Amino acid sequence: MKKISSKIVSSISILLLLLIGLSRLFDFALRQNCNLKASYVQKAKINADVLIHGPCEPLWFISPAIVDLQTGLKSYNLALSHSDFADNYLHLYFYLKNNTAPKYLFLFVTPESMDANYNTFNTYRFAAFIGDSTTDSVVKECDSSYFVWTKIPFMKYAFYSSKINFDALQGLKHNFTHRTLPHFADGYEPPLQIKWDNHLEEFIQLYPKGYTFKWSPLREKYLRKTIELAQQKGVKVYLFETPVLKESMRYLPNRSEIIARIKILAAHYHIVYKQFDYMKMADSRTNYMSALNLNINSSRIFAEELGKYIKSEQFQNETPTIH
Amino acid sequence: MTFNSPSFFLFLFIVVTVNYLTPTSFRSKLLVFASFVFIGLYNFESLLTLLFLSSLNYYLAKKVVANRFFYVFTVALNVCAILLFNHFSTFNTGFGFSVFSAHFSTDKFFIALGLSFYSLQNIAYISEVRFGRMIPETNIINYFLYCSFFPKIISGPVMLPAEFFPQVEKTTITASELIMGFQRLLLGLFKKMVIADRLVAAVSSVFDFNSDYAGITTIAAAYLFTLQMYFDFSGYTDMALGIGKMLGYNLKENFDTPLRSTSVSEFWRRWHISLISFFTKYIYYPVVYKLREYRKAAALTGIAVTFIISGWWHRIGLTFFCWALCHVVYLSFELLTKRWRVKLSEKINKRLYQLFSVFIVFNLVCFSNIFFRAESFEKAIRLVKNAVGNFIPKNMLSGFVAPLAQGGHQIDEFNLFISIFLMVTVLLFERKINLVAKSAHLRIAYVVILLLLIMVFGVFNSGARFIYMQF
Incomplete structure (x- = not known):
């Protein structure tokens, strides 16, 4: 019995040591990975004038190179695919920790962003930063079932291992090769070369009577927190939406109602909710990959239009007022 | 739970x-x-x-x-x-x-x-x-x-x-039984969380979507499903046996390295043993006994009745009927060609004949499992058609790897590669691993390595389902 007990103690000790060591290695490796925006913005001095933020739509549609050409400013695309406002909030928090506050923040907000059925909080993106009080409080609120496990050595990585192992390995590679720039240097990822992905047809099949958006209080909370964080740092915040394919509108009966609520929220913070629904590209599906996603050609046109808008706003903001 | x-x-x-x-x-x-x-x-x-x-x-x-x-x-x-x-x-x-x-x-x-x-x-x-x-x-x-x-x-x-x-x-209940049970439970957890659950995405991307993939992709998905089911179900069984042992009970073994079988009949002696034992005792033997004067016809009828009922036990529907029918055909063919196959095996190198037989049996089982996994008969037929047509895609990366790796991002390809590597390693050393798992002595290296692999490569957020829970 004594022999068995000592074997059990040895097994647990060896395992604990290995897990603590491995946890430290993953902490280090993930922070070295330049392709992870959460790590990159905390390491590199980006110091952009314009920050583009939100989920996959701004990530794929807005090339800072095109915006910069129009505005003469330096912009960076902080958006991440499938991200919700809590995800956006933490990335903005990381960015502002290490960089000077930008002049403008363009945050992508649509009725879809306010509905918990669209996009999500991608906990694994923050695993390496568990221990930071702000990160902890957001993760605890958005993924409590994960958070309870993070006290066990290495469990913060084990829980989403299929999303993390590769990034950790890549981080080690970046460290060994002294890599400092990510694969997408300005944060923009070009959209896939898809003509039309038939998502709208599947959507209609699933919701023949249309889909009614549900306003999520958690989404609202983190949208407010993101705006407040930016405003505390003196950033001028703009909420915006890209042109949505008009034919898809008829399957979204309360879209205008949600838009009105977003406008009320924007007005509360004295900020603009800019919609580009006047653009003609919304009339034809030839400009889209899906109802919400522009294709590569129309996304370039949109980025130019956004650049022009930023330029005009910059002109208005920087022109001295006549008293 | x-x-x-x-x-x-x-x-x-x-x-x-x-x-x-x-x-x-x-x-x-x-x-x-x-x-x-x-x-x-x-x-x-x-x-x-x-x-x-x-x-x-x-x-x-x-x-x-x-x-x-x-x-x-x-x-x-x-x-x-x-x-x-x-x-x-x-x-x-x-x-x-x-x-x-x-x-x-x-x-x-x-x-x-x-x-x-x-x-x-x-x-x-x-x-x-x-x-x-x-x-x-x-x-x-x-x-x-x-x-x-x-x-x-x-x-x-x-x-x-x-x-x-x-x-x-x-x-x-002895300390050895607790150790044996724990080590067996650990093996089951490893099979389920590290191998079976990691294969779900690759299998699902072909079986659950309506895209027409190349033949090689469809066949790979059928192979991976058979392996996923094996690791899922044998993993579950290892856990059940391990828990039973810790509580003082010896539950019946359900698997005996079935993927090494050289004939379909041998496969059924090694796969889901407890269910097949039940069907053999309470359906096959009574049918054969009743029709004993018809000899081979009695055995063929026994096989047909047993497998049709087994298919029906799994699920009532055309897909499971076809799955059962496949095995009726395989087993009947084996029964009718037994003498011929014995003669053939004597003429060929024994090792080569065994390897060839294992390969054929595995393919036959994978083919029948297309019907087992497909959500409808139409989908199964579509998959079978895909498997035989347009076998090699023009671009292997986008036509073969990407569909199995959920679109072909590097991270998904990495995950697929790790899953296959771990799976092949376990299959190669399966008998040795089983021996250690059933050992009455606490094996520190075995316990630490398995726990470490579960922590690093395990899927913790799979929703905790087992394939055979639906039956």
Whole structure:
């Protein structure tokens, strides 16, 4: 019995040591990975004038190179695919920790962003930063079932291992090769070369009577927190939406109602909710990959239009007022 | 609360500890109580169904010896339970996700946890009593334990009465049994979390979407599904056997390296052994005996009836009928060509013949599993057509790897590669790993390596489902 007990103690000790060591290695490796925006913005001095933020739509549609050409400013695309406002909030928090506050923040907000059925909080993106009080409080609120496990050595990585192992390995590679720039240097990822992905047809099949958006209080909370964080740092915040394919509108009966609520929220913070629904590209599906996603050609046109808008706003903001 | 959920480990720790400390005479009562808690936590309707059916079988068993009507009635009752289970689980997509359900629904009484498994055990018990091979159990607690023992309630193994009841009176649980059980449980967790659950994405991307992939992709998905099912189900069985061992019970082995079989008949002696033993004893042998004067025709009829019923036991529908039909054809062919194949094997290098046979058997099993996995007959036919047409895509990366790696991002390709690497390693060293897992001595290296692999490569957020939970 004594022999068995000592074997059990040895097994647990060896395992604990290995897990603590491995946890430290993953902490280090993930922070070295330049392709992870959460790590990159905390390491590199980006110091952009314009920050583009939100989920996959701004990530794929807005090339800072095109915006910069129009505005003469330096912009960076902080958006991440499938991200919700809590995800956006933490990335903005990381960015502002290490960089000077930008002049403008363009945050992508649509009725879809306010509905918990669209996009999500991608906990694994923050695993390496568990221990930071702000990160902890957001993760605890958005993924409590994960958070309870993070006290066990290495469990913060084990829980989403299929999303993390590769990034950790890549981080080690970046460290060994002294890599400092990510694969997408300005944060923009070009959209896939898809003509039309038939998502709208599947959507209609699933919701023949249309889909009614549900306003999520958690989404609202983190949208407010993101705006407040930016405003505390003196950033001028703009909420915006890209042109949505008009034919898809008829399957979204309360879209205008949600838009009105977003406008009320924007007005509360004295900020603009800019919609580009006047653009003609919304009339034809030839400009889209899906109802919400522009294709590569129309996304370039949109980025130019956004650049022009930023330029005009910059002109208005920087022109001295006549008293 | 399934075997790979965190709450289950807390439950298991409490039950194993209390069971170890409890006097022998109270153990069966404790385990019945624990099993009822386990089932009740899944949903209360499952517990009520089990109590109703078990009690009915227990009381009717006393009457079946003297009266044939009661025997037929009791068997029919259990068959109806399985039929209703299959009917409702086919049309209830939410099955298996309703943990801690608060609301009653009629469907839940029929898709009760483990119903189709313990109904088979009830049939076995009633038959054994009817034909005088055992006397009816006099202690209802023991009978409840036979039906509801929580390590085997979800998906078996199907225990025959003679294999289970003698163990109820067992007096001691040794430290070696606890170690053996723990090591076996760990192996099961590893198979489930590190291999089976990691293969889900690759299999699902071909079977669950309506895209027409290249032949090689479809075939790879069929291979991966067979392997996923093997690791999922054998992983579950390892866990069930490990937990049983820790509680002082030897449950029946369900797998014996089946993917190394050189014939389909050998495959069925090594795959889901407990179910096939049941069908062989209570369906195949009686049919063959009844038709014994027709010799080969009797055996062929026995195979056909056994597999059609086995397909029907899994699910009523065209896909499972086709799956069963495939095995009827394979086994009939083997039976009719036995002499010819023996002669052929003598002419060819033995090792080469074995390897070739393993390859053929594996492919035949994978082909039948397309029907097992496909959500509809139309989808299965479409997959079969895809498998034979446009075999090699123009671009191997986008046409072959990307669909299996969920679009072909580097991270998904990496995950696919790791899964396949781990799976092949386990398959190559399977017998040695099994030996260590069944060892009565605590193997530090084995325990540490498995736990480490589970932590680094395990899937913790899979939703805790096992493939055979749906049957």
